[in-house]
Amino acid sequence: xxxxxxxxxxxxxxxxxxxxxxxxxxxxxxxxxxxxxxxxxxxxxxxxxxxxxxxxxxxxxxxxxxxxxxxxxxxxxxxxxxxxxxxxxxxxxxxxxxxxxxxxxxxxxxxxxxxxxxxx
Numbered sequence: 001x002x003x004x005x006x007x008x009x010x011x012x013x014x015x016x017x018x019x020x021x022x023x024x025x026x027x028x029x030x031x032x033x034x035x036x037x038x039x040x041x042x043x044x045x046x047x048x049x050x051x052x053x054x055x056x057x058x059x060x061x062x063x064x065x066x067x068x069x070x071x072x073x074x075x076x077x078x079x080x081x082x083x084x085x086x087x088x089x090x091x092x093x094x095x096x097x098x099x100x101x102x103x104x105x106x107x108x109x110x111x112x113x114x115x116x117x118x119x120x
Contacts, residue, residue, distance in 0.1 A: 001044065001052045002028070002037040008059040027055045031086040047073055051086065058090055067098045 005027065006020035015023070028034050028051075036048050044052070050073055057065045074080055087096065 001039055001041075001048070004041075005052055005055050005059065008056050012060065023059075024055065027058075027090060030089050047083070051090075054087065055090060058092075058094055063093075063095060065094050065096045067096065 002021045002024040005024035006015075006017065009015040009020035009023060010017060013020075025034060025037050028037055031051060033048060033051055036044055036052075039048075041049060054065070054067070073083065
């Protein structure tokens with residue numbers, strides 16, 4: 001998965017493979033997913049793949065990240081809180097939009113992403 005994430009920095013910022021993979025591994029470590037660094041997509045669950053895609057999106061120059069529907073990953077409120085916590089750990093300056101029903105907005109209001117995350 002590190003190779004997959006690192007491609008963004010290698011391609012767009014012309015970073016060396018080693019530097020890009022180190023940066024990717026650090027991001028995975030931040031959210032306690034370092035153990036998937038050497039895995040391939042078929043070896044990962046849907047939540048791990050989601051975070052790899054999110055890290056790739058956060059490494060781009062784009063200012064906005066759109067997540068379509070987050071509730072497909074889990075139906076547990078506790079899992080959702082953990083997912084939102086990890087998103088806030090990873091995010092520094094991006095505006096994250098979660099496309100979801102307005103009725104689910106209360107799940108997001110308790111997160112550390114107040115003002116940076118929007119349910120629409």
